[in-house]
Amino acid sequence: MNKRKFLKQAGAASVAAGLVLASRSSQAQAPAGDVKVLIVYHSVTGNTEKMAQGVAEGANGVSGARVVLEKVGEATGEELLACDALIVGSPVYYANMAGEIKAFFDNWGLKFHLFTDFKMRNKIGGAFVTGGSISNGKETTMQSIHAAMLINQMSVVSGGGAFGASATTGPDSPGVDEMELEAARALGKRVAEFAAITKRGSKS
Amino acid sequence: MNKRKFLKQAGAASVAAGLVLASRSSQAQAPAGDVKVLIVYHSVTGNTEKMAQGVAEGANGVSGARVVLEKVGEATGEELLACDALIVGSPVYYANMAGEIKAFFDNWGLKFHLFTDFKMRNKIGGAFVTGGSISNGKETTMQSIHAAMLINQMSVVSGGGAFGASATTGPDSPGVDEMELEAARALGKRVAEFAAITKRGSKS
Amino acid sequence: MNKRKFLKQAGAASVAAGLVLASRSSQAQAPAGDVKVLIVYHSVTGNTEKMAQGVAEGANGVSGARVVLEKVGEATGEELLACDALIVGSPVYYANMAGEIKAFFDNWGLKFHLFTDFKMRNKIGGAFVTGGSISNGKETTMQSIHAAMLINQMSVVSGGGAFGASATTGPDSPGVDEMELEAARALGKRVAEFAAITKRGSKS
Amino acid sequence: MNKRKFLKQAGAASVAAGLVLASRSSQAQAPAGDVKVLIVYHSVTGNTEKMAQGVAEGANGVSGARVVLEKVGEATGEELLACDALIVGSPVYYANMAGEIKAFFDNWGLKFHLFTDFKMRNKIGGAFVTGGSISNGKETTMQSIHAAMLINQMSVVSGGGAFGASATTGPDSPGVDEMELEAARALGKRVAEFAAITKRGSKS
Numbered sequence: 001m002n003k004r005k006f007l008k009q010a011g012a013a014s015v016a017a018g019l020v021l022a023s024r025s026s027q028a029q030a031p032a033g034d035v036k037v038l039i040v041y042h043s044v045t046g047n048t049e050k051m052a053q054g055v056a057e058g059a060n061g062v063s064g065a066r067v068v069l070e071k072v073g074e075a076t077g078e079e080l081l082a083c084d085a086l087i088v089g090s091p092v093y094y095a096n097m098a099g100e101i102k103a104f105f106d107n108w109g110l111k112f113h114l115f116t117d118f119k120m121r122n123k124i125g126g127a128f129v130t131g132g133s134i135s136n137g138k139e140t141t142m143q144s145i146h147a148a149m150l151i152n153q154m155s156v157v158s159g160g161g162a163f164g165a166s167a168t169t170g171p172d173s174p175g176v177d178e179m180e181l182e183a184a185r186a187l188g189k190r191v192a193e194f195a196a197i198t199k200r201g202s203k204s
Numbered sequence: 205m206n207k208r209k210f211l212k213q214a215g216a217a218s219v220a221a222g223l224v225l226a227s228r229s230s231q232a233q234a235p236a237g238d239v240k241v242l243i244v245y246h247s248v249t250g251n252t253e254k255m256a257q258g259v260a261e262g263a264n265g266v267s268g269a270r271v272v273l274e275k276v277g278e279a280t281g282e283e284l285l286a287c288d289a290l291i292v293g294s295p296v297y298y299a300n301m302a303g304e305i306k307a308f309f310d311n312w313g314l315k316f317h318l319f320t321d322f323k324m325r326n327k328i329g330g331a332f333v334t335g336g337s338i339s340n341g342k343e344t345t346m347q348s349i350h351a352a353m354l355i356n357q358m359s360v361v362s363g364g365g366a367f368g369a370s371a372t373t374g375p376d377s378p379g380v381d382e383m384e385l386e387a388a389r390a391l392g393k394r395v396a397e398f399a400a401i402t403k404r405g406s407k408s
Numbered sequence: 409m410n411k412r413k414f415l416k417q418a419g420a421a422s423v424a425a426g427l428v429l430a431s432r433s434s435q436a437q438a439p440a441g442d443v444k445v446l447i448v449y450h451s452v453t454g455n456t457e458k459m460a461q462g463v464a465e466g467a468n469g470v471s472g473a474r475v476v477l478e479k480v481g482e483a484t485g486e487e488l489l490a491c492d493a494l495i496v497g498s499p500v501y502y503a504n505m506a507g508e509i510k511a512f513f514d515n516w517g518l519k520f521h522l523f524t525d526f527k528m529r530n531k532i533g534g535a536f537v538t539g540g541s542i543s544n545g546k547e548t549t550m551q552s553i554h555a556a557m558l559i560n561q562m563s564v565v566s567g568g569g570a571f572g573a574s575a576t577t578g579p580d581s582p583g584v585d586e587m588e589l590e591a592a593r594a595l596g597k598r599v600a601e602f603a604a605i606t607k608r609g610s611k612s
Numbered sequence: 613m614n615k616r617k618f619l620k621q622a623g624a625a626s627v628a629a630g631l632v633l634a635s636r637s638s639q640a641q642a643p644a645g646d647v648k649v650l651i652v653y654h655s656v657t658g659n660t661e662k663m664a665q666g667v668a669e670g671a672n673g674v675s676g677a678r679v680v681l682e683k684v685g686e687a688t689g690e691e692l693l694a695c696d697a698l699i700v701g702s703p704v705y706y707a708n709m710a711g712e713i714k715a716f717f718d719n720w721g722l723k724f725h726l727f728t729d730f731k732m733r734n735k736i737g738g739a740f741v742t743g744g745s746i747s748n749g750k751e752t753t754m755q756s757i758h759a760a761m762l763i764n765q766m767s768v769v770s771g772g773g774a775f776g777a778s779a780t781t782g783p784d785s786p787g788v789d790e791m792e793l794e795a796a797r798a799l800g801k802r803v804a805e806f807a808a809i810t811k812r813g814s815k816s
Contacts, residue, residue, distance in 0.1 A: 093309070093310050094310065094312070094351065094356075095348070095352060095547075095570055096300070096301075096306060096309070096348050096352065098306075098310065099303055099307040099310045102301070102302075102303045105300070106302065106303045108298070109297070122809070124767075133570070134542055134569075134574065135547050135550075135569050136569065136570040137355065137547065139543050139545065139547040139548050140351055140548070140551065143548065144299070144300050144344070146762075147344055147755070147774070148298040148299060148300065150299075150758075150770040150774065151299050151340065151341065151770065151775075153769070153771075153802075155736075155769045156762065157765070157767045157768075158763065158765060162541070162763040163545075163759070163762060163763075179580075194734065194767060194810075196813070197734070197813035197814050199813065200812070201809035201811065201812035201814070202809050299751075299775075337773070339754075339773050339775060339778040340774040341751065341774055341775075343747050343752050344752070350554070350558075354554075354564065354565070354566040354570065355566065355570040355571075357565070357598075359602060360554075361558070361561070361563045361564075362558040362559065362561060365745070365747050366747060366748040366749055367559075367707075367749075370747040372746065376791075394561075398530065398563060398606075401530070401609035401610050402606055404608070404609035405607065405609025405610070406605050502717045502759065502764075503756070503759035503760060503762075503763050504709075504714060504717070504759065505708075505714070506714075507711055507718045510714040510715075511711040511714075513705070514710070514711045544763065545759060548756070548759055552707070552752070552756060555707035555708065555749060555752055556706040556708065558707075559748065559749065560706070
């Protein structure tokens with residue numbers, strides 16, 4: 001993906017998501033060291049999307065970060081190749097990622113041809129999830145996202161929690177509250193900062 | 205699913221799978237205590253199917269067992285409701301079940317309406333997998349199958365291995381060898397035997 | 409362990425734990441079908457012990473259940489052999505069971521000689537945990553307890569939650585609240601009931 | 613830990629382990645960018661130790677790497693603080709790390725005070741394991757090591773396999789064979805290389 005498309009998409013995504021990305025990172029002249037953070041999510045009720053926006057906010061607050069926020073069906077192999085960091089978000093279905101997110105990872109081999117030669121190698125990965133109740137599989141879902149990343153030789157970090165950022169959205173705690181959103185922001189910030197370190201280190 | 209259909213499917217599946225099910229369990233008059241074992245799998249290369257046949261053989265060797273072997277797209281909610289035990293097999297894609305198997309479990313809520321009221325409660329569950337290399341996610345895939353079962357209040361057992369039956373099928377160890385097939389049989393036997401115990405116990 | 413000792417320990421444990429076990433199950437003449445439920449836990453702050461008591465209450469409410477509640481260091485190989493169901497509780501340390509609980513499981517091989525010949529085979533297992541924050545490893549800890557049980561050929565059930573019963577006990581939600589205690593009771597009830605089924609089925 | 617001690621220990625460990633560390637990294641004047649790789653393991657039969665030596669060899673082949681190989685009981689909080697990368701190896705006991713390794717991680721909080729303020733933050737982590745049979749918990753053990761690292765805000769990478777390096781050492785495949793040793797070397801190389809990147813990036 002060329003830079004123009006990346007910026008355009010970032011803008012489009014931010015509008016679609018009702019989120020104003022800070023001008024510093026997405027509109028200013030991109031310095032050589034810019035860190036491209038791709039956030040891919042699946043959302044049916046809007047809860048995971050809200051978390052995704054929090055992750056984007058957090059990542060966007062990091063100097064030099066350029067953030068793209070996308071629904072899982074829209075993410076292309078080119079974008080995956082172009083990013084420095086990838087943060088994947090999913091609702092928890094039966095203690096595991098949604099089928100849509102699983103199909104996305106399956107496509108890394110079948111469609112995007114990223115697995116061969118480990119084309120995602122050394123990119124930074126993170127995970128966020130939403131689940132109906134407290135211990136209903138949020139951790140195992142984040143772990144399953146991490147596993148897919150590790151097997152592709154990405155480097156995994158946590159942020160906003162032990163494994164990543166998570167929100168409980170069922171009857172006992174409906175929707176995404178401010179503390180959960182803050183965890184999402186912390187994850188975005190953490191992944192972007194660590195990706196900046198590895199990007200600088202890769203160039204030296 | 206009525207009994208007639210169950211027997212018919214068992215026959216059809218065994219032919220489709222090139223497997224002669226022992227007459228004792230599938231053709232003789234079914235005693236009251238018959239144990240219905242449903243084996244659902246996804247297979248692209250034929251390896252997971254071969255394991256599925258081994259699981260069916262093992263289950264079928266248990267007195268009173270009636271075994272149905274089905275590709276994941278064919279399994280119905282009615283069959284899931286009717287079975288006493290369910291054994292699910294998947295190739296390992298990125299350290300997790302194939303998207304097709306994930307979609308199958310997602311359908312327990314979305315399509316089959318089994319999750320509400322825990323309609324699979326107390327049925328016995330087991331898992332088998334095939335993976336390209338030794339430690340590439342076979343265990344985590346079996347664990348993800350177990351998790352989906354546990355959250356539906358099934359009872360999970362191992363068999364043929366610490367978590368279930370597994371086969372390494374990549375370049376270093378192509379196809380399913382006799383030891384792996386033996387593990388598959390052990391899983392089928394174990395699940396059917398334990399399901400027989402719980403079925404007897406539920407009636408007393 | 410003989411019956412007399414089992415009852416005595418049950419009494420001692422209930423006093424130690426500040427819990428009055430219902431007379432029906434622990435003091436009345438034990439019918440042939442009695443189900444022995446052993447609850448083993450580690451607790452430093454008292455939170456996991458409180459959950460353990462909830463589990464005991466829930467199990468004890470099941471007709472025919474005889475419940476023993478023990479700290480992990482006191483559980484003997486004889487008791488493990490004698491029980492029909494085992495429920496293990498641990499605080500979450502670094503997304504995994506406490507070292508004390510890990511050492512307990514290691515002793516199943518090293519000290520109690522239960523692993524050889526799978527002496528715990530077909531006993532029913534469950535797990536409960538307490539953790540400082542919401543998604544800090546409670547699920548992975550329950551999964552690690554389940555894994556130890558499955559490898560010993562126990563049958564695992566959930567209860568009180570997707571994997572088992574859990575409580576968040578850190579600053580944001582100090583101590584064990586009534587909803588968490590209710591989950592603990594649900595786990596105890598579920599495990600005892602399922603163990604009763606398998607015990608009846610094993611005798612038929 | 614001061615540099616002198618680090619070098620001395622590296623030498624001592626290499627002798628103890630019967631391994632000659634390449635002079636380039638451990639004896640030559642250490643350039644500013646040296647990457648300290650600490651390998652901590654538990655071994656009873658010698659298999660995990662052999663893998664640890666392979667990991668050390670692999671790490672040591674990376675330019676600028678200084679490698680320390682230590683038994684788990686000997687590793688100090690000072691060494692943990694001083695390292696840039698930590699690779700932890702364990703035999704698989706009941707699908708989980710050995711109690712000795714669990715106690716080591718528990719000590720990160722209880723004894724070494726590393727958890728508070730996330731003192732291990734951004735250090736690179738990896739895992740290796742040995743297990744008696746193919747799918748007996750090697751993956752779940754590596755995952756449990758990763759989880760402990762992630763919760764301490766380390767960054768986790770794989771190497772030598774989907775999760776890390778593993779060896780099957782039971783009756784069907786006794787000892788550590790050359791392919792498994794090669795996986796160990798690949799893990800050491802991978803972790804050291806990635807740690808070099810992040811170390812350079814942290815200084816820029």
